Amino acid sequence: MKQGSLNLIIIFGAAIIGYAIYEYMLPQFVKEGGPLVAGLVALSIMVLTYVIERLLSLKKAGGKSPLPKFLQALVKNLNENDITAAITACDKQRGSLANIVKSGLIRYQETETKKDFTKKERMEEVKRVIEESTMLEMPILEKNLISLSTIASISTMWGLLGTVLGMIRAFAALARAGAPDATQLSLGISEALINTAGGIAIAIAAIVSYNFFTTKIDGMTYMIDEASKNILMNLQSKHE
Numbered sequence: 001m002k003q004g005s006l007n008l009i010i011i012f013g014a015a016i017i018g019y020a021i022y023e024y025m026l027p028q029f030v031k032e033g034g035p036l037v038a039g040l041v042a043l044s045i046m047v048l049t050y051v052i053e054r055l056l057s058l059k060k061a062g063g064k065s066p067l068p069k070f071l072q073a074l075v076k077n078l079n080e081n082d083i084t085a086a087i088t089a090c091d092k093q094r095g096s097l098a099n100i101v102k103s104g105l106i107r108y109q110e111t112e113t114k115k116d117f118t119k120k121e122r123m124e125e126v127k128r129v130i131e132e133s134t135m136l137e138m139p140i141l142e143k144n145l146i147s148l149s150t151i152a153s154i155s156t157m158w159g160l161l162g163t164v165l166g167m168i169r170a171f172a173a174l175a176r177a178g179a180p181d182a183t184q185l186s187l188g189i190s191e192a193l194i195n196t197a198g199g200i201a202i203a204i205a206a207i208v209s210y211n212f213f214t215t216k217i218d219g220m221t222y223m224i225d226e227a228s229k230n231i232l233m234n235l236q237s238k239h240e
Contacts, residue, residue: 018042033194036162040198063095104130152206159199166192
């Protein structure tokens with residue numbers, strides 16, 4: 001399924017569930033925030049969905065065993081000049097790093113059988129394949145981060161919209177002739193405060209999640225770059 005279609009499903013699903021929660025599950029004092037509270041509930045569901053998806057995806061991208069342990073076994077196989085064992089280790093490990101390394105090792109094996117490749121050309125070809133594989137893996141690692149960032153911005157503005165509408169209701173109650181309508185005044189203030197609190201809370205959750213995943217991805221990217229560099233140096237040393 002394409003990413004755009006998946007996002008549409010998440011948005012519509014969150015909207016339906018958010019409305020149902022607003023109508024049947026929220027306490028009355030929260031419902032006094034007005035119908036925009038249903039939108040805040042939908043946004044919170046979307047944040048939770050993307051956080052769970054990112055946690056599962058990044059865990060899968062990390063592979064089955066800790067990356068330092070995998071790299072240690074990989075370097076050992078390369079030092080023994082056992083490329084087949086290194087590829088087998090990548091198959092067992094899986095994950096982004098293993099996929100990138102595997103593509104380079106397979107290309108390295110393929111170039112060994114071709115006599116028209118010089119030593120330099122062989123290493124350049126392996127480097128090119130590793131860089132292409134890295135570019136293919138990065139969108140998988142960074143998927144849905146833009147969605148979290150967008151929700152952080154939208155939730156703040158959505159809460160602000162609810163705040164403005166609540167204040168309009170409050171001032172309308174004050175502007176009526178005669179004694180102010182205390183009920184409408186309290187409802188307006190309540191609507192303003194509840195939407196403000198909800199929007200800020202969701203924005204905080206989305207921003208913290210975004211920064212957490214960005215830091216985690218940066219760490220994985222650094223490890224991928226270092227591992228690719230070390231493997232290229234290891235392979236190159238065998239041709240000197």
